[in-house]
Amino acid sequence: MIKANQKESEPYSLEGKKALITGASRGIGEQIALTLADHGAEVVVNYNTSHDKASETATTVELEGENSWIYPADISDHEEVKQMKEHLKENFGEIDILVNNAGINRDKFFAKMKKEDWDKVISVNLDGVFNCTKTFLDDIRESEQGRIINISSVVGQKGNIGQVNYASSKAGIIGFTKALAQELVRDDVTVNAVAPGFIATEMVKNIPEKVQKNIKSQIPMNRFGEPEEVAEVVAFLASAKSSYMTGTVIEVNGGYYL
Numbered sequence: 001m002i003k004a005n006q007k008e009s010e011p012y013s014l015e016g017k018k019a020l021i022t023g024a025s026r027g028i029g030e031q032i033a034l035t036l037a038d039h040g041a042e043v044v045v046n047y048n049t050s051h052d053k054a055s056e057t058a059t060t061v062e063l064e065g066e067n068s069w070i071y072p073a074d075i076s077d078h079e080e081v082k083q084m085k086e087h088l089k090e091n092f093g094e095i096d097i098l099v100n101n102a103g104i105n106r107d108k109f110f111a112k113m114k115k116e117d118w119d120k121v122i123s124v125n126l127d128g129v130f131n132c133t134k135t136f137l138d139d140i141r142e143s144e145q146g147r148i149i150n151i152s153s154v155v156g157q158k159g160n161i162g163q164v165n166y167a168s169s170k171a172g173i174i175g176f177t178k179a180l181a182q183e184l185v186r187d188d189v190t191v192n193a194v195a196p197g198f199i200a201t202e203m204v205k206n207i208p209e210k211v212q213k214n215i216k217s218q219i220p221m222n223r224f225g226e227p228e229e230v231a232e233v234v235a236f237l238a239s240a241k242s243s244y245m246t247g248t249v250i251e252v253n254g255g256y257y258l
């Protein structure tokens with residue numbers, strides 16, 4: 001049933017919910033912040049270095065009529081994440097929804113991959129998920145509708161040339177999601193993952209054009225996805241409508257991995 005204050009086009013109401021989205025200064029994270037706000041949530045836009053872009057995201061959220069905060073923290077640094085939590089506790093309150101979105105890649109053939117390429121990707125993509133989830137766990141457990149949504153990747157499911165480090169981190173997120181989902185059932189917290197295929201953000205636009213063309217030819221829908229197509233799935237998982245789903249991995253990949 002649609003509530004009086006809920007627009008018919010926004011069935012996944014997040015009214016009264018507070019969400020933290022990591023890596024929300026651009027790309028998929030930015031769109032997740034805008035979409036969750038569009039569904040009624042107040043949002044925290046976390047970022048690492050792109051202050052101006054993060055401010056733009058927050059301004060757009062505010063123009064849409066929702067409250068937003070921006071906070072810089074390198075999610076691979078547990079201490080910085082703890083400081084973010086202290087700051088938010090005082091200025092924003094406790095969060096209900098954590099979207100572990102921030103991620104990086106350092107692509108190289110394994111033979112040429114340096115230890116620092118491995119360490120960097122694992123520390124942001126996997127340690128970052130640990131740091132944020134661990135730090136905000138108490139908030140989420142206390143929420144009446146606690147949600148943890150992790151952004152994995154099709155590459156964590158099927159692997160990809162030149163991405164041993166990235167694929168390992170994204171496969172790790174799937175294991176993390178499934179194990180934690182089982183632990184948090186007793187707290188009424190759901191833990192799910194979204195595994196996007198190739199989505200038109202800077203991460204994909206930086207791939208050489210020839211390689212992009214080759215990838216597209218392997219996608220049954222013959223195009224890259226849009227950040228909105230991932231963000232709406234996240235909004236659904238964040239909402240009460242996904243109440244019987246936990247430990248799942250939702251694929252948003254245009255049929256790339258069947």
Ligand SMILES: NC(=O)c1ccc[n+]([C@@H]2O[C@H](COP(=O)([O-])OP(=O)(O)OC[C@H]3O[C@@H](n4cnc5c(N)ncnc54)[C@H](OP(=O)(O)O)[C@@H]3O)[C@@H](O)[C@H]2O)c1
Nearest residue numbers: 023025027028048049050074075102103153198199201203
């Ligand atoms: N694009 C795709 O095709 C695709 C497909 C599957 C999965 N994914 C995943 O989706 C997520 C978003 O990807 P995207 O394409 O939107 O990437 P993007 O455009 O490169 O944006 C990455 C975001 O992560 C933030 N970030 C990077 N390192 C960080 C750190 N140490 N601490 C905090 N924030 C950090 C960046 O903040 P700054 O701007 O401040 O650096 C930025 O906001 C990633 O986890 C990615 O692996 C993407």
